[in-house]
Amino acid sequence: MPPPPGFKPQTLRCLTYNTKGLNIPEKRRRLLREAAANRTSVLFVQETHFRLGSAPQLLNSDFPTGHFSDYHGGRSRGVAILFSKSVPMLTEEILSDREGRYWFVKGKIAEKQYTFASIYLPNVNQHRCLKTILRRLSSFTEGMLVVAGDLNVPLDPRFDTSAGKSSIPSNVLRHIRRSLDDLQLVDVWRAHHAGERDYSFYSPVHASYSRLDYLFVRQQDILLTEEASILAQTCSDHCPILAVLSSPLFRPTDRQWRFNTSMLSDPLLVTEIYTCLRTFFEKNDSPDIPNPTIWEAHKAVVRGGLISLATALKRTRSSLIQNLINDIRSLKLLHHTSALDLDYEQLTSKRKELNDLLNTDIRFASQKAKCHFALLENKPGRLLTRILRKRQNASYIARIKLPDGTFSSRPDHILNAFQHFYQGLYDMDQMPSPCPSTTAIAAYLSNTVTRTLSPAMIDLLDAPVTSDELLSVLRNLKRGKCPGPDGLPAEYYRTFSSTLTPKLLSLFFPPLETELSFTHIRSRPLSQSFANLERRGPMSGATDLYLY
Numbered sequence: 001m002p003p004p005p006g007f008k009p010q011t012l013r014c015l016t017y018n019t020k021g022l023n024i025p026e027k028r029r030r031l032l033r034e035a036a037a038n039r040t041s042v043l044f045v046q047e048t049h050f051r052l053g054s055a056p057q058l059l060n061s062d063f064p065t066g067h068f069s070d071y072h073g074g075r076s077r078g079v080a081i082l083f084s085k086s087v088p089m090l091t092e093e094i095l096s097d098r099e100g101r102y103w104f105v106k107g108k109i110a111e112k113q114y115t116f117a118s119i120y121l122p123n124v125n126q127h128r129c130l131k132t133i134l135r136r137l138s139s140f141t142e143g144m145l146v147v148a149g150d151l152n153v154p155l156d157p158r159f160d161t162s163a164g165k166s167s168i169p170s171n172v173l174r175h176i177r178r179s180l181d182d183l184q185l186v187d188v189w190r191a192h193h194a195g196e197r198d199y200s201f202y203s204p205v206h207a208s209y210s211r212l213d214y215l216f217v218r219q220q221d222i223l224l225t226e227e228a229s230i231l232a233q234t235c236s237d238h239c240p241i242l243a244v245l246s247s248p249l250f251r252p253t254d255r256q257w258r259f260n261t262s263m264l265s266d267p268l269l270v271t272e273i274y275t276c277l278r279t280f281f282e283k284n285d286s287p288d289i290p291n292p293t294i295w296e297a298h299k300a301v302v303r304g305g306l307i308s309l310a311t312a313l314k315r316t317r318s319s320l321i322q323n324l325i326n327d328i329r330s331l332k333l334l335h336h337t338s339a340l341d342l343d344y345e346q347l348t349s350k351r352k353e354l355n356d357l358l359n360t361d362i363r364f365a366s367q368k369a370k371c372h373f374a375l376l377e378n379k380p381g382r383l384l385t386r387i388l389r390k391r392q393n394a395s396y397i398a399r400i401k402l403p404d405g406t407f408s409s410r411p412d413h414i415l416n417a418f419q420h421f422y423q424g425l426y427d428m429d430q431m432p433s434p435c436p437s438t439t440a441i442a443a444y445l446s447n448t449v450t451r452t453l454s455p456a457m458i459d460l461l462d463a464p465v466t467s468d469e470l471l472s473v474l475r476n477l478k479r480g481k482c483p484g485p486d487g488l489p490a491e492y493y494r495t496f497s498s499t500l501t502p503k504l505l506s507l508f509f510p511p512l513e514t515e516l517s518f519t520h521i522r523s524r525p526l527s528q529s530f531a532n533l534e535r536r537g538p539m540s541g542a543t544d545l546y547l548y
Contacts, residue, residue, distance in 0.1 A: 012087070013040050017238065023049055024027060038240075040242075041084045046079055048070070079102060080118065088450070110248040113144065119148075127171075145216075154212065163200065189243070200238055213241050233351070257307065257487040261480070284297070313454055318331050331347040506517070
């Protein structure tokens with residue numbers, strides 16, 4: 001099906017990662033940041049090492065939904081499946097293991113049935129454990145099946161080990177391949193890289209490489225896989241495996257831009273923005289141009305400058321990280337063939353350099369988060385509301401009931417349904433009730449309003465807006481909130497108030513034009529079950545709309 005106007009196809013990016021323990025907060029944060037950087041849709045994790053009943057949280061705004069299977073016997077094993085906020089997964093059924101060996105999730109994504117399985121096999125008797133897991137999975141599976149995990153065994157030692165052989169008995173490998181064939185599971189990476197050699201694990205004790213991590217789909221679905229790759233090893237002794245699958249999802253071609261306020265901590269950038277603002281207002285200070293036009297044009301100009309500066313900073317940092325990842329990848333491939341200690345030392349040094357670079361950002365973000373929580377943890381407010389609410393679903397509407405009674409998951413149908421519903425709900429011109437007369441309004445006010453303003457208060461309200469009042473309003477704006485759809489938050493107006501205040505003050509004389517009062521409305525569902533708009537009602541609609 002071709003994408004609706006304003007949307008383009010979105011792939012399903014599946015990433016599997018043996019993390020070798022996630023009880024360190026910095027390591028959990030690094031895992032989620034790395035997954036987000038790879039635009040992961042579904043994250044399969046093995047060896048979380050969470051204890052059953054006392055597991056830490058492995059979720060954030062990028063991955064708000066997760067399913068975990070923790071080992072009841074201690075901090076070992078453990079698997080998990082996390083879904084990105086961009087994946088509208090409607091979970092129907094789950095199946096977990098108290099031994100922390102597998103976790104199955106079944107549900108729908110845009111009306112298409114999927115089953116996801118994350119598995120972790122032991123170091124011995126892998127064939128027996130896999131047979132038991134796949135037997136339970138065969139009766140659980142529905143729709144497209146995606147299996148990912150660490151099998152702790154090279155399926156084909158000739159190509160999946162650097163030594164060309166394995167200590168695992170051949171009968172174990174034969175039973176494992178037979179179990180996979182019974183479920184018609186195909187190794188996605190091998191299907192795209194037939195005859196190639198690459199590995200996901202290095203054993204310093206044996207000085208050998210092997211490919212132990214896999215991602216499988218059924219043979220009938222192998223043509224839906226677009227690519228598969230083994231990524232660079234970073235925060236674990238295993239490499240993550242990435243597979244890109246076709247999906248029925250669409251994503252918007254354009255995203256709403258918002259200013260990154262962390263740029264304001266750089267004095268050089270602040271000075272450059274100040275110079276840009278002063279130059280713009282000096283060149284456009286003309287009585288022939290209306291003040292609202294100058295104000296709106298300045299936001300477009302400064303937005304372009306900020307995007308340019310942010311892109312340059314991101315490009316520099318991304319280039320540094322990518323160069324380190326490329327060096328790690330090159331040294332790893334070199335060590336595959338040379339097996340020299342010098343190459344391994346260089347590889348370890350590059351990994352440490354990358355980890356230090358990433359840990360700096362993580363510590364800084366952690367310190368800011370701790371400070372924020374320390375200031376607000378005992379105060380009723382939005383932070384406490386978010387904590388208590390525990391909303392795990394992303395901001396999406398999976399499907400909508402159309403006027404003809406059918407359900408649709410197409411984004412354009414959902415947008416049109418909301419538009420028509422609220423147009424009819426709040427269209428005052430179509431209401432049959434007559435407007436009250438002036439006499440009726442005056443009588444109502446005289447009977448209802450018991451207090452009147454003093455002449456001094458009336459004069460104060462009628463007086464022109466002053467710069468002190470405007471600065472007071474700017475100081476009281478909430479941090480991180482954008483007053484309009486331009487993406488410029490309150491911090492921007494406060495930081496550059498000396499330049500912006502005179503221009504902003506001139507907008508109040510004459511009154512603001514209607515174009516300056518536009519709002520940006522984004523719908524957000526209260527519940528997955530509210531597919532019928534009539535069931536929501538006007539009050540639920542009010543809580544479902546974010547106004548910017």
